[in-house]
Amino acid sequence: MPKPSIKINAQLNSILQEENFDNFSVTQLRDTYLTMASTTEEPVEARKYVYRQIHRLINKGLLLKKGSKNSKSIVYRKSELFFEAKFIVQRTTAPTVSKATSAPVITNDAIKQLEERLKESEVDLLTSIGESEEYMRLYQSFPEMKTHLESQYLQAREKSSKLLGKIKAIKSVLSHQQK
Template sequence: MSKISIKINAQLNTILQDENFDNFHVTQLRDAYLANSSVSQDLVQARKYIYRQILRLVKKGLLLKKGTKNSKRVVYQKSELFYKTNFICQSTTEDKVNRAKAVTVGTNTAVQQLEKRLKESEVDLLTSIGESEEYMRLYQSFPEMKTHLESQYLQARENSSKLLGQIKAIKSVLAHQQK
């Protein structure tokens, strides 16, 4: 007899595959599911979702229902078929929504960091330009210090050029991110 395959939520699969997780109530599975979930969910909605998944597994013969009908004492137990089943994990819509949100949040964070970096680079550029202008004024006031002031002036100009390149690169990346 070949293994049967069934699609199942990845989080539920992780919980149910645990050897110690057997003979459980709906609320126990719901609580474990919520504990593993990165999404905050309504308890009632989560219980309904879990209950639907349990019923599906009971109908397929993977879980056995122990206890009286419509009782809060109903316990679910893994059947022999459960251990012979090939589970195909799939992510839920909520997982997909969360991943999309995470990408958006990550992009927003990146944009914020780039904007902060851009402002810092622009301030550094203005500082460097002011420094090079001051070296020019000092040279005019103190020509005897020409060698020292000239090397400082050239270093400040080189720094300004590097900062201008950084600003262009950051603006280019920001323009791409904001499309």
């Protein structure tokens, strides 16, 4: 059977080809795409675009979907076929990509901004982890407040997960630029 070939946006290809970029959500891929692509796209439009591309890759058998249909915890992972596929990279697929994407070199100013965002996100992550740990300690001390503390704990954990995704995306972009 011949290896499948598929046209793909250059930025999406770069992100998906990263070895450690697997088991991702649509939002994680969108955030990484927006950071890397330097687009003028709104996050909602970028999410729709990324979702359409993920669906295309699922239909070709290159990505596998894990999670129930209406769940917010759906993740996608690369199939064996993904590693065998031939990707035909296209420079710009999204219509709102700015001219900045044609420049392959990222400026030192942009790298500094990314590093600053990374530091801020790491501090926010530590804060969020500390918050969730404190909710657990409060629950142990005050079990009668279980309902309120449990919902606060879950919100803090969700925030931690989002921040971790943000950190991974920024680190991925920085490591890609330093190659």
